[in-house]
Amino acid sequence: MGIPVSYYLVLSAIMFVIGILGVLLRRNALVTFMSLEMMFNAANLIFVTFAAYYRVLTGQIFVFFVMTVAAAEVAVGLALMVAIFRTKHSIDLDQMSSLKG
Amino acid sequence: MMIDVGRMMLEILPEIGLLILIGVVLVLDLFWRKSRKKLGWVSFAGLLLIFVLTLVFVQPARLPQLTWGGMISLDMTGYIFRMIFIAGAALTVLYAIANDSLAGRGEFYLLLLTSTLGMCFMASAADLIMLFLAIETTTVPLFVLAGFLTRDQKSVESGIKYLLFAAMTSAVMLYGFTWLYGFSGTTQLYQIAERLKYGFVPQAAVVAAMMLVLVGFGFKISAVPFHFWAPDVYDGAPYPVAGFLSTASKAAGFAVLARALFVIFPLQTETWTLIVALLSTASMFVGNLLALAQKNIKRLLAYSSIAQAGYILIGVAADSPLGTSGVIYYLSAYLLTNLAAFGIVALVGRAVGSDEISAYAGLSRRSPALALAMLVVMLSLGGIPPFAGFIGKLLVFAAAIERGLIWLAILGVINTIVALFYYLTVLKVIYLYRSEEEDKPLAVSSAAGTALVICIVGIIALGVVIAPLYGWSTDAAATLLFLPR
Numbered sequence: 001m002g003i004p005v006s007y008y009l010v011l012s013a014i015m016f017v018i019g020i021l022g023v024l025l026r027r028n029a030l031v032t033f034m035s036l037e038m039m040f041n042a043a044n045l046i047f048v049t050f051a052a053y054y055r056v057l058t059g060q061i062f063v064f065f066v067m068t069v070a071a072a073e074v075a076v077g078l079a080l081m082v083a084i085f086r087t088k089h090s091i092d093l094d095q096m097s098s099l100k101g
Numbered sequence: 102m103m104i105d106v107g108r109m110m111l112e113i114l115p116e117i118g119l120l121i122l123i124g125v126v127l128v129l130d131l132f133w134r135k136s137r138k139k140l141g142w143v144s145f146a147g148l149l150l151i152f153v154l155t156l157v158f159v160q161p162a163r164l165p166q167l168t169w170g171g172m173i174s175l176d177m178t179g180y181i182f183r184m185i186f187i188a189g190a191a192l193t194v195l196y197a198i199a200n201d202s203l204a205g206r207g208e209f210y211l212l213l214l215t216s217t218l219g220m221c222f223m224a225s226a227a228d229l230i231m232l233f234l235a236i237e238t239t240t241v242p243l244f245v246l247a248g249f250l251t252r253d254q255k256s257v258e259s260g261i262k263y264l265l266f267a268a269m270t271s272a273v274m275l276y277g278f279t280w281l282y283g284f285s286g287t288t289q290l291y292q293i294a295e296r297l298k299y300g301f302v303p304q305a306a307v308v309a310a311m312m313l314v315l316v317g318f319g320f321k322i323s324a325v326p327f328h329f330w331a332p333d334v335y336d337g338a339p340y341p342v343a344g345f346l347s348t349a350s351k352a353a354g355f356a357v358l359a360r361a362l363f364v365i366f367p368l369q370t371e372t373w374t375l376i377v378a379l380l381s382t383a384s385m386f387v388g389n390l391l392a393l394a395q396k397n398i399k400r401l402l403a404y405s406s407i408a409q410a411g412y413i414l415i416g417v418a419a420d421s422p423l424g425t426s427g428v429i430y431y432l433s434a435y436l437l438t439n440l441a442a443f444g445i446v447a448l449v450g451r452a453v454g455s456d457e458i459s460a461y462a463g464l465s466r467r468s469p470a471l472a473l474a475m476l477v478v479m480l481s482l483g484g485i486p487p488f489a490g491f492i493g494k495l496l497v498f499a500a501a502i503e504r505g506l507i508w509l510a511i512l513g514v515i516n517t518i519v520a521l522f523y524y525l526t527v528l529k530v531i532y533l534y535r536s537e538e539e540d541k542p543l544a545v546s547s548a549a550g551t552a553l554v555i556c557i558v559g560i561i562a563l564g565v566v567i568a569p570l571y572g573w574s575t576d577a578a579a580t581l582l583f584l585p586r
C-alpha cells in the first residue's frame with residue numbers, strides 16, 4: 001500500500017470536523033443535511049482504510065450499510081422538510097420556533 | 102458444520118413475529134379501506150401473541166450464547182428487554198386506537214412495529230454492524246412518527262428536530278465505532294474486548310472512542326448534555342409517540358449502553374463509572390430544576406424523564422449485578438408509569454384542549470378514576486411506596502451505596518425530594534383546585550381505559566410483588582457480565 005494509513009485518518013478527521021461544524025453553525029436545513037453526509041462519509045473512509053489494512057471485509061460491508069442508512073435518513077428528512085416548507089415557505093432552522101426550545 | 106435453521110429461527114422468534122405482523126398490517130391496510138381502525142386491534146392482538154410466545158418459547162439458557170454468526174447474543178438481558186419493548190409497543194397501540202387522528206392510519210402501526218423490531222435487535226445485538234443497523238431501524242421510523250401529523254406544524258417541527266439530533270449523534274457514535282474497528286480489526290463486540298485486552302492500544306485512545314460512542318447512547322436515553330431534543334419533541338409529537346419515545350426508546354438506549362460498557366470496556370471501568378456518574382448527576386439536577394418551572398404538562402414530563410434517566414444511570418454507574426438488575430427493574434416500572442402518564446395527558450388534553458397544568462383543575466370531580474390514576478402515576482414517578490417506582494429507586498440507590506458511591510446516592514435522594522415537589526404540584530391542581538367545567542364528565546374510550554388499567558395494575562403489582570421480576574433481572578445482570586460461548 002503506497003499511502004500510509006495515517007494520511008487517510010487525518011483526512012477523515014478533517015472531514016468529520018468540517019461536518020460537525022457545518023451541522024452546528026449553518027442554519028439552512030439542506031446544508032445541515034449535506035454536513036451530516038460528510039460526517040457519515042468520514043466514518044466510511046476509516047472503515048474502508050482499516051478493512052484494507054487488516055485485509056478483512058467487515059469494514060467494507062459496514063460501509064454499504066452506513067450508506068443505505070444515511071440515504072434513508074435523508075429521505076425522511078427531505079419529506080419532513082417539504083412538509084415544513086408548505087406552511088413556512090422557508091427551511092431555515094432558526095425559524096422553526098413554534099416549539100420553545 | 103450443520104446449521105440448525107429451525108433452532109436459529111426460534112432464537113429470533115419475537116423479531117420474526119414482528120416482521121410477519123408488519124407484513125400483515127401492510128397488506129390489510131390495502132384491503133380494509135373503510136375500517137382501518139381495526140388495524141390497531143390487529144396490531145395489539147399480534148403483539149400480545151408475540152409477547153406470550155416469547156415468554157414461553159424463547160427463554161434463553163443460563164449461560165449466554167452467540168448465534169447467527171456472532172451477530173446476536175442470546176441471553177436473559179436480550180430476553181427481558183424484548184418483553185419490555187413489546188409490552189410498551191402494545192400499550193402504545195392501545196393509546197393510538199384511542200387517538201382520533203392516529204387510529205385510522207395504517208402506516209402509524211406499521212412504523213411503530215418497525216421501530217419495535219429495531220429495539221428488539223438493539224437489546225441482543227453483539228456486533229457493531231448489527232448494533233448500528235438496529236439503532237437506525239429504531240430511530241428512522243420514530244422521526245416519521247414524531248412528525249406524523251403533517252398538518253400540525255408543531256408535530257413536523259418536532260420530527261425534524263428529532264431527526265437532526267439523532268442523525269448527528271449517530272454519526273458521532275459511528276465515528277466511535279470506526280475507532281473500535283481500527284483498534285481491533287473486527288466488529289464483534291466480544292472479540293473487540295479480547296483484542297483491546299491483549300493489544301497495544303493506548304488507554305487514552307480507547308477512552309476517546311468510548312466517549313464518542315457514549316454520545317450516541319446518551320442521546321437515546323436523553324441524558325444531559327444530550328437532552329436538548331427531549332422537551333421539544335415530546336411537546337410536538339403525538340401523545341402516544343411521546344410516551345413511546347420516553348419509555349421504550351429510552352429502555353433500548355439503556356440496553357445497548359449497559360452491554361457496550363460492560364462488554365467492550367471492562368478495563369476502563371474506573372473511567373466510565375466516573376463519566377456515567379457525572380452524566381447521571383447532571384441529568385438529575387438539570388431535569389428536576391427545569392421541571393420545577395414548567396407550566397405545560399408534556400414539557401414537565403419531558404424534564405421529569407431526563408431526571409429519571411439520571412436515576413437509572415446511577416444503577417449503570419454502580420457497575421455491579423445489583424445495579425444492573427436495578428436498571429432493568431427501574432426501566433420496567435418506568436415504562437408502565439410513564440405510558441400511563443402520557444395516556445392520561447392525552448385523554449385530558451383532548452377533552453380540555455390544552456396541555457397546561459392549570460387545565461387539570463377540577464379533574465378529581467370530572468373524572469375521579471382518572472384523577473386517582475394520575476395520583477398513582479405521580480407517586481410512582483416520585484418514588485413513593487407501595488408503587489413500582491419506589492422499588493426501582495431503592496435498588497439503584499442500594500447498588501450505589503454497595504459500591505461506595507455514597508455521594509451519588511445522596512445526590513439521588515436529594516433530587517427525589519426536589520422532584521416530589523413538582524409531582525405533588527400537579528396532584529394539588531387536580532385535587533384541590535376547582536374549575537367551572539367540573540360537572541362535565543370526561544369520556545374514556547375502551548382502548549385507552551384498557552391500557553390505563555393494565556398500567557396501573559402493573560405499577561401496583563411491581564411495587565408489591567417484587568420477587569419474579571427481581572429474579573429475572575438478577576439473572577439478566579449476571580449473564581451480561583459473562584462471556585458467551
